[in-house]
Amino acid sequence: TGDFDGEVTLVDVVSGDLLHTLSTGGEVRTLAFSPDSQMFASAGGGVDPDSTIKLWRVSDGALLHTLFGHGILTGSVDFSPDGQMLISSGTDVGYARSIRFWRTVDGTLLRTLDPGSAVPSVAFSPDGTQLAVTGGLPARMGEIQVWDVAPSTDDEIHAELRLSVPVTYDTVYGGKWSPDGSLIAFGCADNAVRAIDTESGELVLYQGAH
Numbered sequence: 001t002g003d004f005d006g007e008v009t010l011v012d013v014v015s016g017d018l019l020h021t022l023s024t025g026g027e028v029r030t031l032a033f034s035p036d037s038q039m040f041a042s043a044g045g046g047v048d049p050d051s052t053i054k055l056w057r058v059s060d061g062a063l064l065h066t067l068f069g070h071g072i073l074t075g076s077v078d079f080s081p082d083g084q085m086l087i088s089s090g091t092d093v094g095y096a097r098s099i100r101f102w103r104t105v106d107g108t109l110l111r112t113l114d115p116g117s118a119v120p121s122v123a124f125s126p127d128g129t130q131l132a133v134t135g136g137l138p139a140r141m142g143e144i145q146v147w148d149v150a151p152s153t154d155d156e157i158h159a160e161l162r163l164s165v166p167v168t169y170d171t172v173y174g175g176k177w178s179p180d181g182s183l184i185a186f187g188c189a190d191n192a193v194r195a196i197d198t199e200s201g202e203l204v205l206y207q208g209a210h
Contacts, residue, residue: 001031002024002029002030002042006023006025006044006050007022007028008020008028008031010022010061019058019061020061022042022056022061022063024054025052026044026045026050026051026052028042029043029044029073029075030043030044030074030075030076030077031077032077032078032079033058033079034104035081035083038057039055039064039083039104040056040058041053041054042054042056043070043077043090044074045072045074045090045091051070051072051073052066053066053070053077054067055086055104065106067088067102067107067109069088069090069102069109069112070089070091070092070098070100071092071094072093072095073091074090075090075091076089076090076121076123078124079104080124080128081124081126081127084103084104085104085151085157086101086102087101087131088100088102088122089119089121089122090119091118096114097114097115097116097118097119098112098115099112099113099115099131101113101149101157110157111157111159113147115135117136118136118171119133119134120135120171120174121133121134121173121174121186125177126181129148130146130147130148130149130162130198131145131146131149132145132176132184133145134171134172134173134174135171135172136167136168136170136171136172141168141170142168142169142172142188142189143164143165144175144186144196145164145165146161146163146184146198146201147160147161148160163198164201165196167186167194168189168190168192170189170190171189172186172187172189173186173187173188177198181198182198183195183196183197183205184198190208191208192207192208193205193206
């Protein structure tokens with residue numbers, strides 16, 4: 001867990017034992033474990049000026065890398081299924097929004113994308129070949145995007161926007177893939193949960209009683 005005081009707490013869910021209490025130096029708004037559970041990422045910012053992303057080793061709580069990119073706020077992080085990349089979304093200096101790809105072994109920035117609006121969440125598909133990006137503009141529009149992504153031999157990331165689906169009239173939050181990669185579920189400011197087909201963008205679920 002993370003908090004606005006800048007602390008991250010790791011607890012063993014079986015025994016309830018406290019494993020580590022780590023100081024990040026800034027607000028913690030998002031956390032993610034690597035697929036093998038050997039590493040985790042913490043990030044935040046906003047009111048607190050520290051918007052860096054930090055990569056930690058789970059076994060001893062050691063800080064492995066500090067990633068500098070989003071100058072104002074980092075709102076979301078997610079590891080690729082193979083653990084080789086981390087993706088982040090946030091607000092940069094000048095209030096530009098960006099999505100950034102990082103190599104986890106050394107913290108190198110591989111690619112920066114302009115999503116065109118605020119991005120509350122990013123998530124890799126189960127096979128790592130696509131991204132779900134939720135966003136929009138408050139009181140104006142909501143949008144969910146699907147990007148095709150692929151690494152190349154020159155350490156670059158090829159990324160292409162494949163699908164853009166406008167949804168409601170406010171920002172969209174918390175996109176998550178189904179295990180088979182065929183659906184993306186997300187929350188909206190109208191208190192409804194929706195899911196779309198990732199190939200067609202067709203709405204397949206609307207739950208307004210959340």
